[in-house]
Amino acid sequence: MRMAMVMALAAALVPAAALAQEPAPAPTAAANEVDVALRGPIFGADSDRARFERYRDLTTGPTLERLRWGRETEQWRVGVTADHAGYRDQQFSVSFDDFGTVKARLEWTQVPLFYSQDTASIYYAPSQAELLIPSAIPQQIQGGTLRLQDVAGTGALKTLDLRQRRDVLAFKVTGAPWPNVDASFSVNSSHKLGRQPWAESFGFNVANEVPAPLDHRTTDVTAALEWSNARGMARVAWDGSWFDNAVESLIVDSPTRATDSTNPTAYVLGNGTSRGRMALWPDSTSQTVSAGAAYNLPARSRVNGMVSIGAWDQDAPLLPYTINTAIPVIPLDRLTAQARALVTAFTVNLVSRPTDATWFNVRVRRYDFDNRTPIFHVTNYVRFDQVIEPSQLGQNQPFGYTRDAIDVDASFTVLPYTALRVGYGHESDDRTYRVIEASNQDAVRASIDTVGNPYVTVRVGYEHARRRGNGIDEVALDEIGEQVSLRQFDISDLDRDLVSAQVQVTPVSVVAFTATTAVGRDRRPDANFGLLSFDTTGYSVGVDVTPSPSVAFGASYGHETSRSSQKSRQANPGPQFFDPTRDWFTDMNDRVHYATANLDLLKLLPKSDVRLALDWNRSDTDYRYVLPVGSTLPTPSQLPTVYNELRRARLDYRYTVSARVAAGFSYWYDAYRVDDFALSPQYVYGQRSLPDGLMLGYFLRPYTASTLWARLMYFW
């Protein structure tokens, strides 16, 4: 985790032009720096500010954009950092390193997630666990004097900010109590607070989107001890994780019913329950002990391995089947979840390089998710809090699985700088409660890698994989009402071919050209229904030019396509279910274009650094319904193409006033264009209240934003 945070910090320090993000200044020899700014975004009409600020806070005002302070001697180093102080995406850290003895780091980070500034709801929250409706709307709908689709017109929807924030406090200390021993201890506490789009439905005809509360904390603790010397390494560790949710259930009023009732037509609007109750994330823990070791063998060989044994527990109290008072209480099979999984894993790796030109590797892996949750018997349950219905399966299905894998690879240095690798992998999976309970996958692969040559780098790889299942339980598919020739794509038989290639040419040290391509083909030969095929094709080209230390230019373009085909059969129970003239296909075709460019001019003008970065991508996706010849289904009206487009420009200018002072400005241009038949307001979802749903209006909407910074930097 510490490494991750160091890396995250490193990313935050990266010059803006290269990363096309933060307007960070160029690296400077000075260790200490403070960067203050006055900034603010200007939005175009009808812009979606929330999506623009999804993971950041660009509220107008002064900001301590960046602080770096450090002291260093030959014996120790201490550092303090601060970013975006006072805003929702602020981040602080303190680090200390007594070289070779102990190092510690404390970091506090906030990661906002801004969903929407104009979602709207008829609910109010008297407590975290309740969303109630104050108005007479349910009575009017129950009484037939108001229709659900007219709720938005009553003015009952109140606008709300829908956002959450993750606050992460991380601490890690690593010490070297003895020359060959490292001990480390870390605590990571992550708190999520806010609201997110959620749903509590009251039947097929009443989808009901609600702002669900989030208030949970995850605390992870790790303690590890590692010994190593030139011959090998041994490590033991303990990881504990506690997830605590302050809101484990949510009571939601039905917008369509004021009094409880139940009857076979309870799914009809106006019938059924007055409120429902939903389980949210339950408290859980996981405890894992692990041990790893490595030993260097003769002939430049090494064996390393790791074994890990863990227990995941979740024993939250179970809610009643319903809180609909018109439905008699159904006794629970037990009062708490008693959910438990034992998770064991091991990896053993033997790698050898007996000669300069040969390299061999064998890796054996097992991962076992042994779900020990006792069977929970269910004769009848309550659907949507509305109606008692018999359980189709009569019990829960504590899904578990075991994966065993072996990979054997050999690499031969056939030419200078060039290695040819061939490999074989086999994986066997055993699952419980899946329609294919076992499968075996074999894969062969080969690659050629030319690395280290100053003029050219070439990487070409090919892999063919074949997965076949055993023990297909078509009866189980029939029992759950699926077509027996359906094959669920994650476990179905599969033939996969992947080809990738990359060439980088550096004819002279100041110019580099890069080209990449990747092609993938998936076929599912055993599937008559479900996902049948998935193909991807992509390529990219790029150039980087650095004619002098003060000038750098780069540009790249990439294009990806993915196509899939899946098959279904539109049917009601009865003869339709067996009627092949009711078959239909969905063909997906996704095309994505990317382009980036950057230009850095450092001190080309006196005392001035200019950095410009451009970034564009656009995605178009078609979902086309295809009816085979002889179909008896009505011709569908095709869905419009889904597209989204992002355009970003970053311009940073810095003028060096003196050795200690610099001033400058940054300008960001951001534009997002989107058209999504399901989530854009120009489609039916924009009505918020519909005949079959009451929605928050968590829309996909465009934005255009120009953000300006006036900046002053001081170095010492």
Added chain:
Amino acid sequence: MAHADVGRGHFWIPLLVWAWCSAPGPVTAQAGSYVGEDTCVGCHDAQGVSIHRTLHGKAQNPRTPAAARGCETCHGPGQAHVEDPTKPGSIRRFESLKARDASAVCLACHERGTHAFWKGSQHDARNLSCLTCHSVHGAKSSSAQLVEVGEIQLCARCHQPEAMKIRRASHMPLLEGKMTCSSCHNPHGSANVRLLRAGNWINESCISCHAEKRGPFLWEHAPGRDSCVNCHDPHGSSNDRLLVAKLPMLCQRCHIGTRHPSTIYDYANVRPGTPTPSNRIYGRSCVNCHVNIHGSNHPSGNAFLR
């Protein structure tokens, strides 16, 4: 009879063991005398300055090159090089070493902690060396001594498709500086698949941040328990919530039973002002109702409705 057959077919095993044991050992320092760092920086002043700005140059730490033989800890004894700098092989030049030979020098110290699984890792298998990504004397990054200004740029050198995906409309906060590639991956090798840093399977990596989805739950959604990437593309997607396809099409890849799962939802269900809207396609589609799709703890949650 049986015993004799067993032995006869495996005569090659001791030969193989002998060949293996007699093969060359790890990269060792070249023969020759050490001249000391002062001599090295007499000609290589810039490198002498750069090394002392890094942790490699802090002699207080007994594990550093500075605490051992300085420059010659990594480059080998320098006497022959001092005597004839033009002589090939007079000193260890990393740019002329094979990838695994170069790495072996670094691994002499860095084969512990997060680097313990480098050998045999995917990057090792593809002939990468430490120097592919790191530079001891000429790093461009502000930490980790990378050859690019940042981690994302570095990984993008080879992983263009993933680097492009993080720029899509639905992405994790990498461009915003709150995550980076190594938040999830350990490029130096890992006991997990796909060089994932945390845990021992894909899902364990995901729940290291999304612990609410850990469970186990009373009702499990098997494909989700099996692998998060069945439905999500963590690198980025054109679809909301990093989904690999839009709903309901994604769900209809596995759910085609009678009535609503197997029904075509077309433009007539979403067009503005339509008299036949369907909550199975507009908004968040299937999860408008099946909201606890990652698992439910409600006794009536078998279909993830509660």
